[in-house]
Amino acid sequence: MIRLATVAEMRAACDAARADGGRVGFVPTMGFFHEGHRSLMRAARAENDFVVVSVFVNPTQFGPDEDLAAYPRDLEGDAAATEAEGVDVLFLPTVDEMYRDGARTTVHVSGLTERLCGASRPGHFDGVTTVVAKLFSIVGPSRAYFGRKDAQQLAVIRRMTTDLDLPVDVVGCPLVRETDGLARSSRNVYLDADDRQAATILSGALYMASEAVVRGQRDAAAIRQLIVETVAHAPQVRLDYVEVVDAATLEPVDQLAGDTLVALAAFVGKARLIDNVTITFPAGVPTPDLGVLTASTGMQEADH
Ligand code: AMP
Numbered sequence: 001m002i003r004l005a006t007v008a009e010m011r012a013a014c015d016a017a018r019a020d021g022g023r024v025g026f027v028p029t030m031g032f033f034h035e036g037h038r039s040l041m042r043a044a045r046a047e048n049d050f051v052v053v054s055v056f057v058n059p060t061q062f063g064p065d066e067d068l069a070a071y072p073r074d075l076e077g078d079a080a081a082t083e084a085e086g087v088d089v090l091f092l093p094t095v096d097e098m099y100r101d102g103a104r105t106t107v108h109v110s111g112l113t114e115r116l117c118g119a120s121r122p123g124h125f126d127g128v129t130t131v132v133a134k135l136f137s138i139v140g141p142s143r144a145y146f147g148r149k150d151a152q153q154l155a156v157i158r159r160m161t162t163d164l165d166l167p168v169d170v171v172g173c174p175l176v177r178e179t180d181g182l183a184r185s186s187r188n189v190y191l192d193a194d195d196r197q198a199a200t201i202l203s204g205a206l207y208m209a210s211e212a213v214v215r216g217q218r219d220a221a222a223i224r225q226l227i228v229e230t231v232a233h234a235p236q237v238r239l240d241y242v243e244v245v246d247a248a249t250l251e252p253v254d255q256l257a258g259d260t261l262v263a264l265a266a267f268v269g270k271a272r273l274i275d276n277v278t279i280t281f282p283a284g285v286p287t288p289d290l291g292v293l294t295a296s297t298g299m300q301e302a303d304h
Contacts (some may be wrong), residue, residue, distance in 0.1 A: 001083045003090045007098075007138050014052065014140050017088075022049035026141035026168075028132060031055035032186040033081045035294065036176040040087040040145040043173050052139050053082050054091040056098060061127030067270075072189050091139070098134065107133045109156050109163070112250045116152045116263055117274065120240050128153060129160050136161075143169040148291065149176070149183055151261050151276045155250055160282055175276070175291030177203060183291070187271045195269035198234040201296040202266055203290070206231035206277045209262055210288035213279055218256045220244035227264060240265035240272065247278055256300050257281065 004010050014024050025048030027040045055078055056219045062068035075092070082090045106126050112118075113125035136144065146154045158170050176184050181203035182196070191199060204225040212226055227242045245252050247259035256279060263276040278289045 001079075001090060003079065003092055005092050005094065007093065010052070010089070010093075011140075013294065014138075017050035018140065020049075022050075023142040024048060024140060025051045026135070026144045027051070027087075028135050028140045028144065028146075029053060029055055030057045030071065030186065031078050032074055032104045032189070033175075034077050034184045035185065036147050036149055036184040038081060038085055039171055039176050039292075040147060041082065041087055041284075042175050043084045044143070044145050046169075048141075048143060050089075050092055051087045052089045052141070054089075054093070054135055054139075055161065056093055056131065056135075058127055058131045059095055060099070060130060061124050063121055063123065066121070067190075072186055072192075095186070098131065102111075106130050107160060107164075109160050112152070112156050112159055115245065115250055115252075116241060116243055117265060118152070120265065125153070125156050129156060132157055133160065133164070136166055138147050138284055141168055143171050144170045145173055147176070147278070148172050148278065148289075149185070150274070151247075151263055151278065152250060153262075155248060158248075165299045174289075177291055179206065179293055181293070183273070183275045185271075185273060187221060187273065190271040191269055195236060195271070198236045199268045199271075199273060201231050201234040201252050201265075202239055202264060202273060202275045206262060206264070206275055209289060209291060210277050210279065213286045213288065220253050220256060223256070223262060227262070231264075231266065238267045240267060247280075248286060250270075257284070277287060 025044035027044050029037050030031055039164050057071050107129040108126050118125055152303055154172050160167055161170050180200050209223045209227050224242050231237055231239055243260050244262045247261040260279045265274045280287050
């Protein structure tokens with residue numbers, strides 16, 4: 001594995017891989033790797049000839065009062081993980097390399113970015129779509145891998161890729177959880193032992209909501225209420241939002257019928273955590289996808 005830091009070097013390495021007939025798989029990240037990230041790398045390694053992982057803590061997707069300065073970093077740990085997963089290039093651009101003087105262009109996806117996390121993190125998704133569009137341009141991947149942990153981000157990236165006719169297959173990968181259900185996140189490191197324990201109420205509430213749907217509940221307000229009441233049992237967990245929305249458009253639904261995303265965000269100690277379950281109805285049967293408990297207990301198929 002090699003490390004590259006400049007746009008020119010990264011572009012040249014991918015040009016060379018493509019010139020040999022190789023297909024490039026790409027995993028954009030902000031680093032501080034856990035099993036969630038590693039599961040994306042494994043999917044990319046299995047399906048492509050040349051695998052690029054980027055680590056870039058993108059300042060434009062953080063609000064002024066958010067955790068940009070404190071965001072956890074472990075460059076050597078990340079390099080060891082990418083090496084172990086058989087990644088070809090670890091791309092580590094600086095902020096100056098990614099945002100050269102005079103840049104004036106923002107990629108904005110309207111509608112989908114205004115609800116859920118977009119409501120409490122204004123400008124966040126503009127930062128995400130702009131940097132991902134730039135990274136797609138630099139790397140030129142055939143396939144790019146994103147986790148369903150960030151379900152809204154995945155929907156927004158899919159929309160952007162379709163709208164801009166970008167020749168990239170956006171692959172959604174299963175949400176990876178700790179064995180007690182907590183969604184893996186680089187930000188879990190902010191939690192002390194009490195908060196860490198309390199945070200499991202979030203996946204527990206989503207599990208209960210999923211069970212209610214399986215038993216026949218279809219009313220979005222009732223599902224929302226069930227989650228709010230469940231999370232209220234953990235006083236140190238403060239919900240930011242709970243929403244029941246169409247999985248593709250992210251528009252609110254009243255009754256569950258098609259593919260539905262039940263998504264939440266909550267403040268726990270110093271962390272803002274997100275979690276979700278997607279419920280689909282193959283042959284009319286409600287089928288919740290809560291992800292996988294650990295990467296080593298078996299990976300589900302990625303959806304293309
Ligand atoms: P981040 O470094 O947090 O920006 O995440 C980089 C990529 O890893 C994104 O596509 C995330 O959705 C994905 N990811 C982060 N956590 C998880 C998780 N627990 N399960 C699956 N994918 C994840």
